[in-house]
Amino acid sequence: MADLTEASAVPALAVTAAVGAVVLLLVLLCSVWKKDTKDQKEDSGENQVSKVKTEPVKQEKNSKKLKLNIRSKKPQQVQVTHPWLASTLKGNSSAVLGIDFSPNGKYLITTAEDRCVMLWSTKDFNQKEHKFIKGIVELDHGTQVKFSPDTKAFIISLANENALRVYRIGKKDDGSPGNITSAFDFPKVHQADIIRIGIASNGKYIMSCGSDTTIIIWTIKGEVLESIDTHQMNNSFACVSPCGRFVASSGFTPDVKVWEVCFNKNGSYSDTKRAFELKGHTAGVYSFSFNNDSSRMASVSKDGTWKYWDTNVRYEMNQDPYLLHTGNISYSGHCLIALSPDGRTVTVGGENSITFFNAVSCKEEESVDNIHLGGLVDLSFDTTNKYLVTAGDRYVHVFHNVTGYQATVEDLLEKEKKASSTAMRDRVRQQISDARSSLDSILGQSNGHVNNK
């Protein structure tokens, strides 16, 4: 379609331009002729020169207009161009609803409304072409997706069935992922829509969270271990911490509740008990996120702020998490938050934009607007801290974690000041220069990438 409009637009505009040029020429000639009749014996050479001069100028203006018109007619879809953008994964024909990185960092899995589950290789993120392996969800579609710890399987929550389904990922001869086949369904237990799911990294349990106040803890075979009532009026978000120890939820009430899922020494399930809470927001909490060892958390609330917490506390002794700082957000409506595994970067997503903050200094680093026309549905850092991925509409955008590199440089500059020996200082200086050159190469590389488009 775009080509068609372009083809028809060119002649039409060219005709307009040509007519315009002829009219102009006539006007010009007219005035020249008038001038000539006034000062009869002027040298016509000068007039000729000026005529020659004006024409190319007009033509240049016209051709510029032409190009601009074509360009403004063409893009119907969002073309996100930002120096931090590493790539955009395309392939879905309708909205992407859920994303997850494999624990080994090698793959990203996405689930979409078009019934497709796609497995992408993170190795390709810097390339222009992105290959994927596709699985189809028969007679339904997945709303959320999570990898098993060994990356040999994944679970999805089914939209219509409102239950969990397990899929196996086959292996090709070279060891790379092959066929995606469905294995079995969990029993249908949730009354309200399942909004979030999780798998513990220790492989001991699975979590599913409904939009009412229910969270179910399951064995990996699909037996119910526990049903938790969050007492949060309506759940808005829940997850399993990356360390596998905790399940947490937020909702209409202004807190985040964190439970520890406990197992006996012989491996049998013991119980799920309250660990700690994040208290300090003044309205419902939309979303929250853990760093890789659960020593830090970040939360975002309807009260217009995000908060950064030190959760490395002895909760068994009733110690509460410490609030490290509070930042403001400019988005209205539902927001999502992601904390990088190393705890250095916070990204808040709202409306159809994202903002990166340095988690340690609370400083706003960068914001990228209008990335998903249909609104942002999910965002996540990869396990290596290198990328932040956002999903919405039909696309998945992969951003470089530039804030992370900058935060690393800042940390190192502090270390350099405190260095007690020359050897140590030299080592830190080397690290600073490494981080800076990585930064330069990312920014240089992706700038080139954008300009090439």
Ligand SMILES: *[C@@H]1O[C@H](CO)[C@@H](O)[C@H](O)[C@H]1NC(C)=O
């Ligand atoms: C809260 O959950 C109940 C039970 O699922 C549901 O009927 C209700 O619409 C939800 N309210 C909101 C505001 O999401």
Ligand SMILES: *[C@@H]1O[C@H](CO)[C@@H](O)[C@H](O)[C@H]1NC(C)=O
């Ligand atoms: C595991 O240990 C718990 C308590 O320590 C006990 O109640 C349970 O019966 C044991 N289970 C098995 C299968 O040994």
Ligand SMILES: *[C@@H]1O[C@H](CO)[C@@H](O)[C@H](O)[C@H]1NC(C)=O
């Ligand atoms: C957030 O906004 C409040 C009120 O406008 C202001 O007092 C506070 O300094 C802001 N905080 C930051 C980190 O910008």
Ligand SMILES: *[C@@H]1O[C@H](CO)[C@@H](O)[C@H](O)[C@H]1NC(C)=O
């Ligand atoms: C968490 O990330 C830090 C920094 O990247 C790393 O040093 C540490 O080993 C990670 N810890 C866990 C439990 O994965």
Ligand SMILES: *[C@@H]1O[C@H](CO)[C@@H](O)[C@H](O)[C@H]1NC(C)=O
């Ligand atoms: C960003 O990536 C670099 C390189 O992988 C890593 O050292 C740094 O910790 C990351 N930072 C964040 C906040 O993810």
